[in-house]
Amino acid sequence: MSFSPSGAVADVPVGTSLLDAATQAGVEVAAPCGGQGRCGRCRVLVTDGVVERRANVHLPQPLLDEGHSLACQTFVTGPVTVEVPARRREKVRPHGHAAAEPEALPVSCDWRRDPAVRVIELEMEPPSLVDQTSDLDRLRRALARHDIDDVRVEMTLLHGLGQALRDADWKVAVALEMRDWVYGTYLPPRLLDIRPASEACRSFGLAIDVGTTSVVAYLVDFTTARVVDTESAYNRQIECGEDVISRILYSQRGAGLLRLQRLVLETINDLIAELTTRSGIGGGCILEVAVAGNTTMTHLLLGLDPKYLREEPYVPTFSVAPKLVAAELGLKVNPQARVHCLPSVGSYVGGDITAGVISSGLYATDDLTLFIDIGTNGEMVLGTKDWLIACACSAGPAFEGGGVGDGMRATYGAIEDVWINAETYEPSFRTIDDAPPVGICGSGLIDLLSELFVTGIVDKSGRIDRRLAAVTPRVRVRDGLGEYVVVWADEAGEHRDIALTDGDISGLVSAKAAIYAGFSVLCGSVGVELAEVKRVLIGGAFGEYLDIEKAIRIGLLPDLPAERYSFLGNTSALGAYTALLCVNMRHAILDVAGKMTYLELSADNSFMEEYTSALFLPHTHLDDFPTVKALLEATSVGSGRREAADHTDRRDERS
């Protein structure tokens, strides 16, 4: 048999799996689950010949019909030719869609007819003794011929106006902000830029997602509405604290607030420099900016004291930011460029979530929909186009790799996929960039916990079964804590064992319990069952890297059919992109923020009860997780397994 495009060949007996054949031929095929048919990653295309395939949930019929096969579940019966897809070239991905170009605007908008900014070339009659109209009025007059009846010009631009017009010999290109969107009333267009017509530039905008961990910028061409380039980086504020609470604490120290503001501005300005250098455009051609960020991030970006976000009753200074321009903030785009901050709802439901409600389409749907953004905080919105209710659960940093001994952020060398062989208890894993493993990132932790659970290494209360130490060296006890070793020191990037302990698991279970309790309380508050949710939209940090099935198995996500789940990528940046380009959506965003009810969990009595119920794997009420229950019943994975099914489901009792 042969492999394309490499041309490698293998001489193997009938009955050999394509995966084994590939290994023998030296062809790399990803198989993080170790060839158990569970992960679905080893997909190849059989282009010629006949094979025998086992049924597998990971390959739907249409793909099967085309010849797609899972290499580990497909076996040679004769001469065969197999095409191995090229491995995706992945940049480091602080966020799901960071580097991927968004396909299209997530909403419909008439950006051509109702543009946010316009660049217009004007040719004016020079002044004379019989026409002494002032420079500014001459400009207005020329604009009136383009149906622009008035224009606002701020002092900064007025300073150079006389010289600019004369230097350009009265032929100029002006850039205008066409729409002001914060305060109900539309104002006349505002002059952003004036330069000789011969030096006119296309108009660009910048959509920025300012996350606690990472900052993502999209460079948008206003003349095509396309994202022409994207760039992302860690938020430099990380050096002052990993999460929002530690940033708020840092802001209270001396010049802490100023430093935090400076650091995030530096982060953004570096992204701008990167994007403009690569695209060969001047920063002055970036004429409008939209920023989505959580409430703490926007407070810090604007240099506003976030103190009261953290102190009960958790009140932000603003929800709709005042108008400001790039020069006020120090952003290195056109100094006059308007900076729009997407409005927030509360101290822990910020502009990133408003952005998500817009870009996910939740704001316009009839179906009962749950939008979630899981990071340090699990923010979630439940609703339809008619109503929206939101809450935020403090999950702690576990899902971003914090508070876990060998946890780390989703970067080079982080284990992101884990599979454990139920027979041997041996793991297989994949790391970001296939680098030597250094630690485990959020999605890897969820995978690992799920695998430990379904293989019976961890019981429903989250404890490692120490008896297995007698069966596998992977399970051991250290300093009184049970632990499972994922990577031995000699295979690890930093030459030490990478393991997950009872203590780490306890933190992860707490985190998932907080998130799941949020879902429960949100539904309970409006009298619906989680099972009634028609769609679950996942935005934010996890993005496509989260394995839904595994997340359900540990009880992080509700046990709903896979087709109800969608991964939307960086919904925050997409929302900023929408606000940047679609002036008609700017009012919609304000409406969304205005009508969203914020449920403060610390003031909600049912939260603690729901949280406590969720402190088991997958949950105290196993009947709420029918697929997990079925899996546990179907597989024979150790003695602790059946106890879960025995547990009284209190929810059933109540209903």
Add this chain to the structure above:
Amino acid sequence: MSFSPSGAVADVPVGTSLLDAATQAGVEVAAPCGGQGRCGRCRVLVTDGVVERRANVHLPQPLLDEGHSLACQTFVTGPVTVEVPARRREKVRPHGHAAAEPEALPVSCDWRRDPAVRVIELEMEPPSLVDQTSDLDRLRRALARHDIDDVRVEMTLLHGLGQALRDADWKVAVALEMRDWVYGTYLPPRLLDIRPASEACRSFGLAIDVGTTSVVAYLVDFTTARVVDTESAYNRQIECGEDVISRILYSQRGAGLLRLQRLVLETINDLIAELTTRSGIGGGCILEVAVAGNTTMTHLLLGLDPKYLREEPYVPTFSVAPKLVAAELGLKVNPQARVHCLPSVGSYVGGDITAGVISSGLYATDDLTLFIDIGTNGEMVLGTKDWLIACACSAGPAFEGGGVGDGMRATYGAIEDVWINAETYEPSFRTIDDAPPVGICGSGLIDLLSELFVTGIVDKSGRIDRRLAAVTPRVRVRDGLGEYVVVWADEAGEHRDIALTDGDISGLVSAKAAIYAGFSVLCGSVGVELAEVKRVLIGGAFGEYLDIEKAIRIGLLPDLPAERYSFLGNTSALGAYTALLCVNMRHAILDVAGKMTYLELSADNSFMEEYTSALFLPHTHLDDFPTVKALLEATSVGSGRREAADHTDRRDERS
């Protein structure tokens, strides 16, 4: 060497000028001409020691004998003690009504029902876990109870908002700008100030007339609409040039523009300091500012390059200034206070004239009215409520005392009233503050020329009758020029003769001819006769100090019945006061500026003809001056007199 009274010392080598020594010692000595010995302003008194002095026309012998020296023309030869006179605290009348409190608003406006600013006390419910509304939205909510549906808050105020509300225990006084008037649309109120209710202050405004020579400020109480105090000072830009042209030239040198802006801001800020100290109010309680000034002054105040005002075709950068706030400009009032610049019409018809058209009532009258403001430039507006036409005549500095040997500004010791005995040719005069005479100010020069003319000392062509030297020592010839001595050195404040020469008269006649030609061209351009003008309204620098009858006799003003003339005082400051208080008038002011036609005299062929005709006393066409003609016929005042009547009146020929 040492300086008294400061006691400062300097150790300088022989040959150092006293001015340089003073600079080194940190002693302030005025030297507007930069130490060239031309202005005579750096006078000091050498009380001890020996110096070497250069001859200088500015110091007459008696003063030299007393030890007075020009610091720049005097050099150290050994130990010396120098007394530096205290800088004169000038409390004079740069403008007619500068220090007088205006009686009432010159227009009707409902400032109570439609106030420019409001101060409102608010008491808010503190936030709680069940009411986590943001600070800003809480403020909005409280304002909504006062029928204020929205409020604009800029970043600066947002920065302190959270702390301010909590420090005030949620009981605050907020100040709001209620009306935005520049761009057609009314915007929501804008937050100007927030402070604890217990520290609420009354709301004040500031109306400023920024003149080339002097700056006048009115402190206005918004709660009573009264001017509670006024203050004026010379525009410190004077040290960079006396008139607008020299200021424009100065602005082109290095940091000249910045310096000019700084100087006028210092002038205004000193007035503000004086007013607030005297009234015992905080600068933060001054919540709105209106500024009227000529086009050069407003360009300089805003830091805009005035270069093109001076270069043909004389085009200003703007006529309606952009919106700006005090902090942007550096005015020491409430940083958020809006600064309104009254709109201008052209490079030489500025906001001071628009202000005058409003405050004089011209904008609303049915009668054909001429509004004039005579200073370095004679600006004039002809019209009714339906139409307005304006022009500016460059009169030169003669009427402000410039370009005339013994001319001076209207300040301490200036001769302002002159009468000449037709028999003895002996003068009598009055000086400002009855001080010893130092020179002659504008109104004094008009008086003097008129008296010289009607007493026959000067003939209709403006020449001193040298034959009278035989009759009176007052008439004499020096350096080939005839002159009339008003004050003998021994009566004069500076111990030198004060006289008017043929050359001085020539300058004055030129100036009055330019003004009168303006009137003629303005009337001619709309096909009316000067005699048809129903009212002549005089505003600006001359104010009540101008003697109408004498001004008519020299042909400066048209020969109309006295009852048609009115003096209106400082119409520029009054217009600013109107704009400050009456939001309904703000649109009216824009309308006025918009509909006023600017007649560029340098592009008008008839101007030169009219000017030439006006280069006689009172005018070539004596029939246009019937009262003067009658006077000349009735009195027997010398041989040259009758010739005037003989002169063909071309205007009569044409009609």
